[in-house]
Amino acid sequence: MQGREIFTDRRFGTRPVACADCHADYVEDRIPAARDIKAGRPILGAHGRISAWNGEFVGDALRRYGAGAARCALRYQGRGRSYDDALSPSESGALLAYFRAVSVGSEPRHAPWTALNLPRDSARLADAVDRALRRRGDPEHGTDVFDRACRLCHGAGNTALGPDLHARTFNDTAAARLVWTGRGAMPFFPPGKLSPADVADLLAFLRTVMKHPR
Numbered sequence: 001m002q003g004r005e006i007f008t009d010r011r012f013g014t015r016p017v018a019c020a021d022c023h024a025d026y027v028e029d030r031i032p033a034a035r036d037i038k039a040g041r042p043i044l045g046a047h048g049r050i051s052a053w054n055g056e057f058v059g060d061a062l063r064r065y066g067a068g069a070a071r072c073a074l075r076y077q078g079r080g081r082s083y084d085d086a087l088s089p090s091e092s093g094a095l096l097a098y099f100r101a102v103s104v105g106s107e108p109r110h111a112p113w114t115a116l117n118l119p120r121d122s123a124r125l126a127d128a129v130d131r132a133l134r135r136r137g138d139p140e141h142g143t144d145v146f147d148r149a150c151r152l153c154h155g156a157g158n159t160a161l162g163p164d165l166h167a168r169t170f171n172d173t174a175a176a177r178l179v180w181t182g183r184g185a186m187p188f189f190p191p192g193k194l195s196p197a198d199v200a201d202l203l204a205f206l207r208t209v210m211k212h213p214r
């Protein structure tokens, strides 16, 4: 119960975003009504993993830091100044118990890292950006993708979680890279969540709302 409260609490950190905004606690493909595109993977099975955050958390650190959740609390939710105060031992225990409670039992212990956010992924990232820029995007589908993946933080009139994009200058290469790499409190979306075709559509939409360089 305590783990579930933390998971859905938009006031857990100083930034009003909850674990549940970025992670499903259900099997994503089986719930057609779940329209949001969440940056993180579902947390089912996370309590049993042998590694998280692409190897940053292994062994005892998995137990102490909520299977890697402390990194999210610190970075995305603005909670505390280090992993140790981002998540207390009892909060970590509660989250692990919650991950266990929602799991179905057949989750893999090793979850492969598919994101493009690491320096060594630069060639794959450049290729994905190139494929997105070469497509003619569909701004209508881009609006839909934006609603499902980005509006939470970039909705007009609410800058608590991210800048108002109307006030920012559009750069297609930079925007495409940013979606896949994240920056600061903006999470990255792996290409399994947002494909080059999705990003091409997003760019077509962003081009209509952001400012243009003179």
Ligand code: HEC
Binding pocket: 006, 007, 012, 017, 018, 019, 020, 021, 022, 023, 039, 040, 041, 042, 043, 046, 049, 051, 052, 053, 054, 066, 067, 068, 069, 072, 073, 076, 077, 095, 111, 115, 185, 187, 188
């Ligand atoms: C702004 C979005 C965001 C928020 C908020 C967030 N996360 Fe994450 N989280 C991510 C991303 C992106 C990753 C890295 C990709 C992945 O593994 O899912 C990640 C990774 C993780 C992982 C490690 C997964 C792995 O196998 O490496 C766990 C566990 C986790 N988050 C749990 C949590 C919990 C619990 C909270 C709330 C206390 C939380 N996250 C808040 C986006 C977020």
Ligand code: HEC
Binding pocket: 017, 146, 149, 150, 151, 152, 153, 154, 161, 162, 163, 165, 168, 169, 175, 178, 179, 183, 184, 185, 186, 187, 189, 194, 202
């Ligand atoms: C959890 C909140 C969050 C989500 C979700 C999110 N962003 Fe962001 N975004 C941010 C934050 C915070 C920044 C500022 C990052 C920094 O510190 O530089 C940002 C910055 C940006 C910028 C750069 C603005 C500028 O010129 O400086 C763009 C473009 C952008 N986001 C697009 C997107 C798109 C497209 C999506 C959806 C695929 C998205 N964001 C999803 C929080 C978010």
